[in-house]
Amino acid sequence: MDAMTFLVDTVFDLYLMVVILRFWLQLVRADFYNPFSQFVVKATQPIIAPMRRVLPSIGSVDTSSIVLAILVVMAKLLVLTLMAGAQFDALTFILYSVVAVLKKTGVLLFWMLLIRAILSWFNQGYNPVVMIMGQLTEPLIAPIRRIIPPIGGLDLSVLVLFIAMNFLNILFSQYIPFWAFI
Template sequence: MNASIFLINTLFELYLMVVILRIWLQLAKADFYNPLSQFVVKATHPLVAPMRRVLPAIGSLDTASVVLAILVVVAKLIAISLVAGAAIDPVVIALFSLVAVIKKAGFMLFWMLIIRAILSWFNNGYNPIVMVIEQLTEPVMAPVRKIIPPIGGLDLSVMLVLIGMNFLNLLLSQYIPFWANV
């Protein structure tokens, strides 16, 4: 049973990350022709395209992709509940799903910032993955760099953003149900 739950959780989490990347790539207006962007679009298009006919975008936010991300978590929770033989509470699943999508996006931002910081030490040439990571994280980094510019070639903005994200996570875990449990 644990192996089944692990497999279900892993597959749904991986697809959730791809769907969140699609939302993020569109919001950041990242390079559509990048190989990573092409993979994300091709992996999510079969489910997003029909939903777009019903759910129009709100500004630059693709609501079909947001709804798909929430539905992926709902499907994961229902599948795990069925395998584990647990009760299915629609209200709990709905709240948990919304919180899970937000936390997964924050988790992905955290690791992209870490990867960007590490790659900045070693990357000397053009790499399409590095370019997408920079395009995705720059909207978060640029406002912080305006407040604290790089000092002697050392960019402290990543550290400040990570501290701010950790503070926000701890603050939200006190006031939002399920936040600490996701």
């Protein structure tokens, strides 16, 4: 049963990350002609297109992507609960799903920042994935960089963002009972 739980968890989490990336790409108005962006759009378009007919965007916020992300987590929880033979409470599923989407967004941001920092040491020329990571993370790094400029060629803004993210993670785990378990 552990192997099936791992497989279900991994498949749903990977698709959840693609849906979060879809929302994030639209929020920062990233380059949608980038091959990485095209993959994200093609992977989510069959589900998001019909949802957009029912759920209109609110300004620059794509509500259908947010709802799809929550539904992906709810479907994952439902499948895992049924596999375990446990009972479920609808309100708990909804709350847990919203918290899980927030937590996965933070995890995705962490990995993107880490990969971007490592690739900045080796990147030679244009790379579409590096460009998209830059477009996705720069709105969060730029304000920090204005306060703490690079010191001797060393950019500490990513480190400051890591510390802030860790602080928020610890803070939320104190006040939201199941935050640490997601």
